[in-house]
Amino acid sequence: MVRAVIFDFYGTLVTEREGEINFDLGILQRYGYDPDALERLRWIDPITSLDHAEFSDSRSAYVDWQRRQWLEHLRRAGVAAEHLDLLADQAAARSGARELDVFPDTIDALSALRRAGILTAVCSNWGWDLAEAIAACGLSQLIDVQVTSAQAGYRKPHRRIFEVALERLAAPAHQVVFVGDTWSADVEGARAAGMRALHVVRPGMAASGTVSPVPDGVLRIDGLEELVSLVTAPAG
Numbered sequence: 001m002v003r004a005v006i007f008d009f010y011g012t013l014v015t016e017r018e019g020e021i022n023f024d025l026g027i028l029q030r031y032g033y034d035p036d037a038l039e040r041l042r043w044i045d046p047i048t049s050l051d052h053a054e055f056s057d058s059r060s061a062y063v064d065w066q067r068r069q070w071l072e073h074l075r076r077a078g079v080a081a082e083h084l085d086l087l088a089d090q091a092a093a094r095s096g097a098r099e100l101d102v103f104p105d106t107i108d109a110l111s112a113l114r115r116a117g118i119l120t121a122v123c124s125n126w127g128w129d130l131a132e133a134i135a136a137c138g139l140s141q142l143i144d145v146q147v148t149s150a151q152a153g154y155r156k157p158h159r160r161i162f163e164v165a166l167e168r169l170a171a172p173a174h175q176v177v178f179v180g181d182t183w184s185a186d187v188e189g190a191r192a193a194g195m196r197a198l199h200v201v202r203p204g205m206a207a208s209g210t211v212s213p214v215p216d217g218v219l220r221i222d223g224l225e226e227l228v229s230l231v232t233a234p235a236g
Helices: 025-030 059-076 081-096 106-115 130-136 159-169 183-192 227-232
Strands: 004-007 014-016 100-102 119-124 145-148 176-180 196-200 218-221
Touching (some): 119 130, 145 159, 159 176, 218 227
Parallel strands (some): 004 176
């Protein structure tokens, strides 16, 4: 019996609006930086520590720590000292203003789970304001529990962030399915926490060579349309 489904957020329920990027390369060009060399700054998250609980007591503490991570990330990328503060502020502003779109199958899947009496949650490596991002996408009424790494103090695949989601759902791990698009953070992390895992591979991802072979006990889907039938099917 499945009592709850926990979803990753970005790449599983939502995606970046077309034309949006995480970091504005234009400002790098204006200061003479090679956009090709710094292209990776668009996508790389500077926060790599899986355990940052000491900085998650409040929004201000987390945001301050997050900014220090950006400063170090930019420094290692070769940004000159006189530009670090400006570019760190730019990075923070871009991160907080990301424009997201829900995938076409997201609302139908969440609605179907609700009709089936299955609880839903989001567990995401995200900033402090995950609730606001979910609300902006029109998903608040379809999600029972929201867990962001910024507030939990741990990032997937750390076991503790999954435990926080399970505690808020009041559901045992063996009765919960985790759905996500990232292999290590979502699939391996959820399985290590005792949950079943579904790996979502959206169209175009397989061609990039980023998809790992599927081990026993993991199902791979190309969207959320088949999710309800999979989680409501009798065990075995």
